[in-house]
Amino acid sequence: GAVVSQHPSWVICKSGTSVKIECRSLDFQATTMFWYRQFPKQSLMLMATSNEGSKATYEQGVEKDKFLINHASLTLSTLTVTSAHPEDSSFYICSAKSSGLAGDSYEQYFGPGTRLTVT
């Protein structure tokens, strides 16, 4: 089956620094990727839709200047948390929608997540 990876799986950073999280589709091309965040004991909330070659679309309430998304290729999207603060500590999960595969059923494939802790 299709595989999505995330790197790093776990990161600790100091308040005020920036952190980049990568999301890769390993064996398929993904023109669209999605970024979610999950606070402890809560469900996943969609942050933004990442489209290859164009600007990301952010959900209401998500600061686009704080969460920079770059989808530079058909297999890679990056999320950069700028000037991170402790309240940004969360579990970030990406998903990728396959494009061009036979039998495309709108299924998305989810990455394993990245746990960010800001101290």
Place this chain on the structure above:
Amino acid sequence: KQEVTQIPAALSVPEGENLVLNCSFTDSAIYNLQWFRQDPGKGLTSLLLIQSSQREQTSGRLNASLDKSSGRSTLYIAASQPGDSATYLCAVSSGTYKYIFGTGTRLKVLA
């Protein structure tokens, strides 16, 4: 705006019991519904995907049903095992492919 709710929020059952997890959504215009399992501190494991044109899907001891008109889905787990303990999430996808996730059901199966 699509809202997805799961009942119960938490469930504790003895090993061997059959159980049903419920998911309801407010907008029936969906493309598919997917059930996931999430272990503590881990990512998502896809369990079953139901297309909007389908009524149910089965995989091993799991059976998921979909009633689009009433905005409901159920996940049936047969002969539960301690290894089934996890949080179960349902999510619905609409025309923009975005998934809206439910609030989750935390399941604990007691040995």
